[in-house]
Amino acid sequence: MNTHPAPATRETGGAIAPHLRRLLEFVEPDRDDVCLDVARGRGPMPAALGPQVRHLTAVDAMPAHAPGGHGASGTNGRMSTVEFGTGPVRIADGDTPPAAATREERRPHPLGPDRTLVKADASALPYRDNAFSLVTARFSLYNLGDPEHVLRELLRVCRPGGRVVIADLVRGNLTGPDRDRIERLRDPDHPGTPSIARLTEMITSAGGSIRRLDVFTVERPVEPWLAGSCDDATADRVRRALIDEVDGGPRTGAKPRIIGGELWFTQSWAHVAAEPIP
Template sequence: MSSSEALQASHQANIQDQFSRQAEIFADAPELHNEDVLALLVNAADPGPTDAALDIACGPGTVCIAMARHARRSVGLDATEAMLAQARRLAAEAGVANVEWRQGDVYALPFEDACFDIVTCRFAFHHFERPADALREMARVCVPGGRILVCDAVASDDPRKAEAFNRMELLRDPSTVAFRPLATLLDLFAREGLPQPEVRFFQIPAEREKMVTRSFPADDDYDGLRAMITDSVAGDAMGMGARFEDGTVLLAYPSVVLVSVKPGAA
């Protein structure tokens, strides 16, 4: 096995470990089911009754289920079976039947060309070692005239703050590769020949103790993670607007929804 193959295998092992352990927490996390944020994504994707939608790295299926309420068919794909088990549970509880769940690789989607009207990915690009390849696959399976949507948190344009943010996130979740600045995400679309995306901004609020207790940090370093978050208040070191309030630290993940229409006739 080459060194690059070994690194890729190690990252995939981290993905399986982190998301198998986080599956139930993710499924029950209120911020993932925030109706305002889901409405923002659904409105941006604009699903219609004849549309087929695909959500890659779907996790517990929240976006896929939300799309299914408006689309003809909604498919969720994830690498982790534990996440898909939670997705099936949530879909059953919601009484949504026009959903399908597939286990697969975001770099080699198990679908033919141009078979989905909408292709989405929420809060997963920072886990991708090859984000351009994932976006290329999203574009491949999208019909001409279809919508390609990427949602993720973004790192600060200040390199020092971006580095501090990613250092904290890599400790908090070792399956993280990197949160990228907005300009980097926009450049991915341009390099794949996709039109400049429409950009919608929002924030995901967070609180230090909930972040710490819901995480599985590297080497179980909960104290180190707590200290990183606390220390970031000085000078807003991570670009997350961290502040002390009521004995804890409040902060927020700056996030974007990017929507591009694949060139060609619908």
């Protein structure tokens, strides 16, 4: 297996990391799309997706408990299936979903004249039914309140023939929840990692029809991820547990290894494209 990190590629507005480019290729944005992106805090999607659609609205969403707070078919020219290369995606740019994003919430969003930023409750979006042809949510579904309520809202505001694209962490259907021990040690508010089956089941229960699914392994450096720890002592405990596993100690489920003198670990990510059922 090739262990060299994939290079960043150029897109409108600058360099885009390989994993984000993969998501954009999965989304298949169209120049006629009216897009809604829902995230908690500042994320990369508005800047990456905005130049490729007619209009983009970015929602900086709050959890419901906080204060204040047709898919892929041949008929519309979209792919019925998507195939990607095998092997882990390599992330070296420190993009850390989702806890560390809260540190970025006060930074301005890079929105242009055809892009709008609003604050809203993701479980009660302030838009009429069928308002958007494309709705995206990257690493936000489990951080914005009840994920089933959020999914129903994302599907409600998506027009028939449009698509809702969810990108989030997952675990294999046969993988136990032990993997969440490390995630919760780093971030006590971590909501837990759903299985692939659970994520797709929630989407269908909320009124969506699954059109495409892309599940892949992401290999990333530990240190940028540990920047989202609640304190330095917690980061040290997580780091020690991962190093102990590399040295033959108890398994954490994170599959750590040393690459170029750095400690790396793995996560599983999923992209799901769904269409609202009329």
